[in-house]
Amino acid sequence: MKSVSLSIDGKKITAKEGTKILRAALENDIYIANLCAIKDKAEPNAACRLCFVEIEGEEEPVTACTREATDGMVVNTRGERALELARTGFELLMASHPVDCANCPANGVCELQKIAKHIGGKLKTKRFRQLLRELPIDDSNPLFTYDPNKCVLCGRCVWVCRQRKETALLGFAHRGFKRVVTTFAGEPIGAERCLDCSACVEVCPTRALAFKGGEKGLGYRGWVV
Ligand code: SF4
Ligand code: SF4
Ligand code: FES
Known part of the structure; x- marks a missing residue:
């Protein structure tokens, strides 16, 4: 397959055409904030609106997960217009997130903390009115818990679960503020149909899905670098 050469933040890289x-x-150790990208999934979810970058010669920032890299492209991931869009998206997301890092199993490995630092965004935002969901924690699975309040609706767990095809358990329910990850039948996450593969826990960026006993898991398979 043909490859293309481009520059990102001044670093010359090559990528397969279509990437x-x-x-x-x-893949070249240049981090761009993202929550909904999955390493094993070729097509982007394009749901989190955090991955904005600027491209030389273009007026508006674009989402890096949806735009193809092309030959000669010059990309800036640190442009102020792109970062401001990412900060707005991030702080909107955080307006419905119960921030209590000191008592959270994700503290120190949380992708939200990493993103806040990277884009100069705030975990506790004053820009938007806080609207918390206050949903019950599901403790029914022997291996992990599910705290829907910490979920940022990135969709990673749903995608990895759906790779099991007919035995898939997780999906989204409702729209807008009420949108939530749930099992298809609304049954507890410890239901018999759950194969306890823990793939969903491995990809969760916030530990909304978290191993009991605080295990760190086998390592995220999301796009953490
Ligand atoms: S998920 Fe991350 S940002 Fe949220 S409380 Fe836990 S450590 Fe803090
Ligand atoms: S539970 Fe975790 S992986 Fe699943 S959508 Fe929520 S934040 Fe993403
Ligand atoms: S919208 Fe691009 S990574 Fe989420």
Whole structure:
């Protein structure tokens, strides 16, 4: 397959033709904030709106997970217009997130903390009105818990679970503020149909899905670099 050469933040890289900017950057150790990208998934979810970058010659920032890298492209991941869009998206997301890092199993490995630092965004935002969901924690699975309040609706767990095809358990229910990850039948996450593969826990960026006993798991398979 043909490859393309481009520059990201001044670093010259090559990527297979058709590769999206986000993948090209992350594979070359250049971090771009993202929550909904999955390493094993070729097509982007394009749901989190955090991965904005600027491209030389273009007026508006673009989402790096949806735009293909092309030959001669010059990408800037640190442009102020792109970062401001990412900060707005991030702080909107955080307006419905119960921030209590000191008492959270994700503290120190949380992708939200990493993103806040990277884009100069705030975990506790004053920009938007706080609207918390206050949903019950599901403790029914022997291996892990599910705290829907910490969920950022990135969709990673749903995608990995759906790779099991007919035995898939997780999906989204409702729209807008009420949107939530749930089992298809609304049954507890410890239901018999759950194969306890823990793939969903491994990809969760916030520990909304968290191993009991605080195990760190086998390592995220999301796009953490
Ligand atoms: S998920 Fe991350 S940001 Fe949220 S409380 Fe836990 S450590 Fe803090
Ligand atoms: S439970 Fe975790 S992986 Fe699943 S959508 Fe929520 S934040 Fe993403
Ligand atoms: S990674 Fe691009 S929108 Fe989520």
